Amino acid sequence: MSACQACLQLIAAPARYHDACLKRLFGTATAPLIDVEIAQLHTLGLAMAGHTSISGIQRKISLGLSADRATLKLEIDKGRYILKPTGENFPSLPENEITTMQLAALAGIDIPPCALVPLKDGTPAYLVARFDRLPDGKKLRxxxxxxxxxxxxxxxxxxxxxxxxxxxxxxxxxxxxxxxxxxxxxxxxxxxxxxxxxxxxxxxxxxxxxxxxxxxxxxxxxxxxxxxxxxxxxxxxxxxxxxxxxxxxxxxxxxxxxxxxxxxxxxxxxxxxxxxxxxxxxxxxxxxxxxxxxxxxxxxxxxxxx
Ligand SMILES: Nc1ncnc2c1ncn2[C@@H]1O[C@H](COP(=O)(O)OP(=O)(O)OP(=O)(O)O)[C@@H](O)[C@H]1O
Ligand SMILES: [Mg+2]
Ligand SMILES: [Zn+2]
The missing domain is CATH 1.10.1070.20 (Phosphatidylinositol 3-kinase Catalytic Subunit; Chain A, Domain 5)
Structure with missing residues (x-):
């Protein structure tokens, strides 16, 4: 047995995610390919401005699912997902975030669908569904x-x-x-x-x-x-x-x-x-x-x- 990389509950190897966890995140039981590489993110330079501790070290970008749900791509305006790849200064932040978010769920705190996902180059990133977008694309305040x-x-x-x-x-x-x-x-x-x-x-x-x-x-x-x-x-x-x-x-x-x-x-x-x-x-x-x-x-x- 290993752990589902979304909910961190047990799953029979070699599956990476529960079907139900994939459905919650992507609306389909197949994990999309994530068409993003860490090197590309660094050149995009989408770093958040920030000054203290962790802030600004983690970069995050907006992603959207292709119509066939097979690929997640950069989508600056209408993206339904936020991706937070590994930073340069602090180790294991994506692993830290998925773990802490799932602990929050155990603690009775409402969390959005989220998972640890591999980028094209194999590096892990934290992916979370936006909770401020409706299915028709409308934005909640x-x-x-x-x-x-x-x-x-x-x-x-x-x-x-x-x-x-x-x-x-x-x-x-x-x-x-x-x-x-x-x-x-x-x-x-x-x-x-x-x-x-x-x-x-x-x-x-x-x-x-x-x-x-x-x-x-x-x-x-x-x-x-x-x-x-x-x-x-x-x-x-x-x-x-x-x-x-x-x-x-x-x-x-x-x-x-x-x-x-x-x-x-x-x-x-x-x-x-x-x-x-x-x-x-x-x-x-x-x-x-x-x-x-x-x-x-x-x-x-x-x-x-x-
Ligand atoms: N799942 C989500 N759905 C919608 N909006 C979100 C979601 N997650 C984060 N946000 C928004 O995006 C902003 C940045 O996200 P987050 O705080 O995760 O990034 P960060 O770069 O780690 O921020 P910080 O500056 O606190 O270090 C948040 O302040 C929040 O307004
Ligand atoms: Mg923040
Ligand atoms: Zn799961």
């Missing part, structure tokens, strides 16, 4: 927390978990539901050593029904695998490290979540620890990173209920 907070993109680290909560309270159509989701994501980012969850990595998405909800999660990474001791990007109660159950309950109170709802989220996150450890073991990360990741999960998750 998505606003990140920098925009909602009327901050410049460069100020994406100048926020806090409390600012995120205030934005959800002000702009989400059903604040209690969205606040509970936000709380779960904040705790998850701490558990997975994510030092890059800044204000542009949270968004509200307007659904076809016009309701404003948190978008599915994106850009989830364990930055501690590549930056030792990396702390949270946004402070929680003024703290970016050493968060304990007490701090999370205080944050939940700030969010005006009923304590029962908050303790339920913490217990649910604690309870998926064994599944998370097993998923990291099956992941495509190098062994040394698997060990670091699981040490982190084992160190942080039990504290949620103690």
């Amino acid at each position: 998505q606003e990140d927390f920098c925009q909602l907070g009327e901050l410049l993109p460069a100020a994406k680290y100048d926020g806090s978990a409390e600012l995120c909560a205030r934005l959800v309270r002000k702009f989400a159509s059903e604040p209690l539901i969205e606040m509970t989701k936000l709380f779960r994501r904040m705790v998850f980012c701490w558990l997975t050593g994510n030092g890059d969850m800044h204000l542009k990595n949270f968004s509200l998405l307007a659904g076809v029904d016009g309701l404003q909800r948190l978008s599915p999660a994106y850009d989830m990474l364990c930055t501690r695998l590549v930056i030792a001791g990396d702390q949270l990007a946004l402070p929680v109660g003024g703290k970016k490290d050493n968060l304990r159950r007490r701090n999370w309950l205080d944050y939940a109170a700030y969010c005006k979540l009923p304590e029962r709802a908050a303790t339920r989220v913490l217990r649910e996150l604690r309870d998926v620890l064994p599944e998370c450890i097993a998923l990291v073991e099956r992941s495509p990360l190098p062994d040394s990173m698997k060990a670091t990741y699981n040490d982190l999960l084992n160190a942080r998750m039990p504290g949620l209920t103690e």
Whole structure:
């Protein structure tokens, strides 16, 4: 048995993906050829501008599926997919992202269809379906927390978990539901050593029904695998490290979540620890990173209920 390169659950070798996982991502049970090479991406120079930590190091491009669904090609305007190939400075980011996104799914967080895919030259890349496009090509309105907070993109680290909560309270159509989701994501980012969850990595998405909800999660990474001791990007109660159950309950109170709802989220996150450890073991990360990741999960998750 090996792991499906989309959901990271078990699959009988030599299959690379479950049929259902391919269908969810591509609408067909055959994986398309990805007509992109890493060298081509570097010359395209589509690097994201950014200044701190991981930002801007990862390049990402927009891809679209050909009509016969056999090939994924560059499609700058209307692409339905985002591809994030390996960067030059930090190792194994695509493997890191698929692993962290699937851990998020285990943790009860809504994620878009995503997978690890091989480029034409064989290098791995992270592929995710856009959640802001409808089948007819229409775009849903998505606003990140920098925009909602009327901050410049460069100020994406100048926020806090409390600012995120205030934005959800002000702009989400059903604040209690969205606040509970936000709380779960904040705790998850701490558990997975994510030092890059800044204000542009949270968004509200307007659904076809016009309701404003948190978008599915994106850009989830364990930055501690590549930056030792990396702390949270946004402070929680003024703290970016050493968060304990007490701090999370205080944050939940700030969010005006009923304590029962908050303790339920913490217990649910604690309870998926064994599944998370097993998923990291099956992941495509190098062994040394698997060990670091699981040490982190084992160190942080039990504290949620103690
Ligand atoms: N699946 C998706 N569907 C629609 N929009 C998305 C999706 N994933 C990401 N985005 C949008 O694209 C932007 C960039 O994506 P992402 O954050 O993954 O890239 P990045 O280069 O790692 O960003 P950062 O600057 O945070 O390092 C996001 O801020 C978000 O607005
Ligand atoms: Mg981002
Ligand atoms: Zn699968």
